[in-house]
Amino acid sequence: MDMEVNWMPVALQEGHEAIERGEVPIGCVYVSSDGIELARGSNRCNEMRDGTRHAELVAYEQMVLRMGTARVREEFSRGVDLYVTCEPCIMCCAALALLKVRHVVFGCKNEKFGGCGSVRAIHESRSTRIPGIVSVKGGVFAEEAIEMLQKFYTQENLNAPEPKKKRQRTLHT
Amino acid sequence: MAKPLRIPLDDEEERSSFPLTEVVTSAVETSSASKLMLLFKDILPMDEDLGHLKRIRRVDNRLEIVLGRANLWESAQSSNEELLRTFNLNPVTVEVSSVEPRNKEEMEEMGQYWPVTYKPKRVRAPLPSEAEYEVMMEHARQIHIRSSSLEAGELCSTVAMIVDPKDGSIVSEGAVDTSDAISHAVLGCIRNAATVLSTRPGALYLCTGLDCYVVMEPCVMCTMALVHSRIRRTVFSQRNEVFGGLLRTKIHRERALNHRFEAYQVDLSCDDYRSS
Numbered sequence: 153m154d155m156e157v158n159w160m161p162v163a164l165q166e167g168h169e170a171i172e173r174g175e176v177p178i179g180c181v182y183v184s185s186d187g188i189e190l191a192r193g194s195n196r197c198n199e200m201r202d203g204t205r206h207a208e209l210v211a212y213e214q215m216v217l218r219m220g221t222a223r224v225r226e227e228f229s230r231g232v233d234l235y236v237t238c239e240p241c242i243m244c245c246a247a248l249a250l251l252k253v254r255h256v257v258f259g260c261k262n263e264k265f266g267g268c269g270s271v272r273a274i275h276e277s278r279s280t281r282i283p284g285i286v287s288v289k290g291g292v293f294a295e296e297a298i299e300m301l302q303k304f305y306t307q308e309n310l311n312a313p314e315p316k317k318k319r320q321r322t323l324h325t
Numbered sequence: 326m327a328k329p330l331r332i333p334l335d336d337e338e339e340r341s342s343f344p345l346t347e348v349v350t351s352a353v354e355t356s357s358a359s360k361l362m363l364l365f366k367d368i369l370p371m372d373e374d375l376g377h378l379k380r381i382r383r384v385d386n387r388l389e390i391v392l393g394r395a396n397l398w399e400s401a402q403s404s405n406e407e408l409l410r411t412f413n414l415n416p417v418t419v420e421v422s423s424v425e426p427r428n429k430e431e432m433e434e435m436g437q438y439w440p441v442t443y444k445p446k447r448v449r450a451p452l453p454s455e456a457e458y459e460v461m462m463e464h465a466r467q468i469h470i471r472s473s474s475l476e477a478g479e480l481c482s483t484v485a486m487i488v489d490p491k492d493g494s495i496v497s498e499g500a501v502d503t504s505d506a507i508s509h510a511v512l513g514c515i516r517n518a519a520t521v522l523s524t525r526p527g528a529l530y531l532c533t534g535l536d537c538y539v540v541m542e543p544c545v546m547c548t549m550a551l552v553h554s555r556i557r558r559t560v561f562s563q564r565n566e567v568f569g570g571l572l573r574t575k576i577h578r579e580r581a582l583n584h585r586f587e588a589y590q591v592d593l594s595c596d597d598y599r600s601s
């Protein structure tokens with residue numbers, strides 16, 4: 153509980169920063185088993201013109217860049233937790249399973265792409281050869297996460313009174 | 326040459342019969358039918374799985390209504406006893422089709438149990454022409470050769486290539502980085518495609534209209550990455566036994582998602598390109 157109160161606001165803050173950059177506001181933070189922040193990040197789909205640059209992958213890549221794969225592997229073998237403002241999508245959930253993230257704590261549900269139960273339940277796929285996520289918990293600071301997303305979409309509608317051309321549109325992935 | 330095999334959609338797979346499930350129904354008086362329909366929308370809504378069933382049917386001059394799933398009826402009844410008493414219901418458990426019909430013939434067959442509605446699906450992409458198959462096989466061989474210097478992957482394809490089918494040009498390539506658990510070839514290939522495409526004038530929206538070639542069926546993560554990227558088609562030869570996103574899990578065909586793509590499995594086993 154203490155951990156949630158400590159870390160979810162960090163993820164939310166990352167999300168708010170994404171709004172400033174015109175990105176769908178989803179933020180996250182990876183925390184080590186000693187309770188130390190390993191990396192934080194938010195959506196960069198628009199900036200990178202890449203629909204796979206979700207917060208979870210952006211932050212992970214930052215971590216690898218900063219610490220190197222060997223140290224990252226070591227941290228994950230000791231147990232890494234993830235706090236993310238919105239339920240990880242199917243892609244990210246599979247990535248978290250491959251990385252063997254220990255606890256995934258998320259805010260609001262992701263009805264469009266959710267991989268922790270909303271569209272599929274990837275976190276439940278167990279195989280001897282896929283490490284898997286140890287536990288998943290949703291609904292933590294969910295109201296704040298929803299409010300943040302609503303703020304983004306209202307703002308986006310205000311800024312775009314005319315329908316955008318296809319290639320200029322925001323990536324909602 | 327063996328033709329590439331299109332991974333069948335759920336509704337393309339052969340089916341000689343359909344599964345049944347139990348629901349509780351009751352004869353109702355014509356005058357109270359609409360009231361009951363409204364009431365049941367509240368107390369026992371037809372969940373999505375039963376969405377194909379008509380709520381009411383006419384048998385001769387009588388009306389019958391689906392009250393709800395057999396396993397949910399009991400509790401709904403006891404918590405709404407007062408309300409229901411006035412309707413004189415006479416609950417009968419019957420078997421109905423538990424799936425929606427794929428065509429008119431099925432609709433009629435299922436209707437013998439209980440009437441269902443049939444909604445024709447949107448038209449599917451046509452099957453590729455012979456010439457297109459040839460090109461597809463050519464790219465599949467190409468990616469296969471690229472993989473031959475690498476150790477076989479277990480969880481995902483070791484190499485990937487994104488191709489523009491309009492001119493057959495290679496947009497980007499990717500290879501696995503085994504030092505990292507999620508640096509898969511497909512993900513890398515998408516990253517590289519984004520870099521290349523962003524420099525082109527009149528850039529595409531992500532990978533719209535492009536095809537991805539891999540040796541092994543992409544894993545769940547990479548399959549969803551391809552969905553996010555709006556890829557048109559994915560072609561592979563080897564089944565992913567551990568974490569595949571296509572054959573078993575069919576994430577590329579998930580109706581709840583905002584994009585879906587075609588997938589083909591090619592058979593390169595009888596190919597003699599190695600010796601030629």
Ligand SMILES: [Zn+2]
Binds near residue numbers: 206207240242244
């Ligand atoms: Zn994601």
Ligand SMILES: [Zn+2]
Binds near residue numbers: 480481482510543548
């Ligand atoms: Zn993969």
